[in-house]
Amino acid sequence: LDLPVIQHELMHVIQTLILGALDESLLYSWFAEGIAIEISDDVFYEFIDSQQQLDDLTATFGMLNPISLQYSWTYPDIENVALFYYYPMFRLAVRYLMDPDGQGGSFYDVRDVLIDVADGVEFSTSLEDRFGISLIEYEDQFFDLMYDYLP
Secondary structure, three states: OOHHHHHHHHHHHHHHHHHOOOOHHHOOHHHHHHHHHHHHOOOOOOOOOOHHHHHHHHHHHOOOOHHHOOOHHHOOOOOOHHHHHHHHHHHHHHHHHHOOOOOOOOHHHHHHHHHHHHOOOOHHHHHHHHHOOOHHHHHHHHHHHHHHHOO
16 A cells, blocks of 8 residues: 555545646646645655755756646656656645745645635635745746755
8 A cells, every 4th residue: 555645646636626626727737746745745756855956857857947837738748757857846846835944834825725726716816825925936936946945
């Protein structure tokens, strides 16, 4: 029994139940997947906890901005990019939002984003309201923020 995988997929079920629809266009992929990876502590995906690990990934795949990836079907056509690059980046992006050394949010804020979106609030509006950073700002400054955040 692979508990992290079950927890990961159950998080997607919970997201769908809260949103009231299986509609990937409601949340950006980085947020939906990042939540599932972070809450399940899925060790299958590399945990980026240093600038060196970030540098290693960007040296291999390029500086692909995870925040700009809205839908899973828009991954670039690069072998293993989702598994070995984007998923670790999604986890990093969500962890940053919830870490006191990042944006200082919590899983309560994650829940509230899901509820907001279910109530018709745009994801970008809710993200800014709940985590204090605009989607545009997060995308534009992602790598600078991560280098300031990571040891």
